[in-house]
Amino acid sequence: MASPIIDFLLTRNSAPIPDLKEPAPSDAEIATMIAAASRVPDHGRLEPWRFILYRGEARVEIGKKLAALAEQREGPLPEGRRNQELARFSRAPLVIGVVSVPRENPKIPQWEMFLSGGMAAMNLMISANALGYGTNMISNWYSDVPEGRAILGLSPQERVIGFVHIGSYQGPAPERPRPDPAKLYADYAGPWAG
Numbered sequence: 001m002a003s004p005i006i007d008f009l010l011t012r013n014s015a016p017i018p019d020l021k022e023p024a025p026s027d028a029e030i031a032t033m034i035a036a037a038s039r040v041p042d043h044g045r046l047e048p049w050r051f052i053l054y055r056g057e058a059r060v061e062i063g064k065k066l067a068a069l070a071e072q073r074e075g076p077l078p079e080g081r082r083n084q085e086l087a088r089f090s091r092a093p094l095v096i097g098v099v100s101v102p103r104e105n106p107k108i109p110q111w112e113m114f115l116s117g118g119m120a121a122m123n124l125m126i127s128a129n130a131l132g133y134g135t136n137m138i139s140n141w142y143s144d145v146p147e148g149r150a151i152l153g154l155s156p157q158e159r160v161i162g163f164v165h166i167g168s169y170q171g172p173a174p175e176r177p178r179p180d181p182a183k184l185y186a187d188y189a190g191p192w193a194g
């Protein structure tokens, strides 16, 4: 059974972020990617996610703010570390923040909303890959810090699903060890017996 989609899924992997180069996806390609990213299972149709585009000069400004925040938290940074913070969002030509937006709902637990956000992030990456771009999603320390999330444009209620780095990439990406699928499933063996 030949299927280009299965072939793609069985070989898909992330590209190293420093190798994601210009050109970034066009505005029309980004619109296509967001349309695919928002076409995901979403219990209750709550749309518990949104997307923030980081591109151009904004990426440099964010780097300065993150370096300042890191210094505020940790004291003066060694030069290498400071440069790392400065470049956080400017290594790839486009970063799309996938943001979880929890909704108040009496029936639907918030963890299902987070899961829907993860699916949106995966669809975003797959559609970028299908358009010929490399991707890599990371979260990093600033996603776990309220001040970091504020710098990146999130409200106090919102959480980071991931920052999807996107750019042109001359693959193939280096493969990493993968789990043995045969060890990952089994027939149901009755209730948990401890």
Ligand SMILES: Cc1cc2nc3c(=O)[nH]c(=O)nc-3n(C[C@H](O)[C@H](O)[C@H](O)COP(=O)(O)O)c2cc1C
Pocket: 012, 013, 014, 015, 136, 137, 138, 139, 140, 141, 161, 162
């Ligand atoms: C939610 C989430 C957050 C991640 N955050 C980071 C991170 O902060 N730093 C990092 O090096 N990798 C992070 N990763 C892992 C990268 O995405 C990694 O490159 C990826 O798992 C490679 O696997 P793949 O080739 O199957 O895409 C994260 C992965 C997930 C799912």
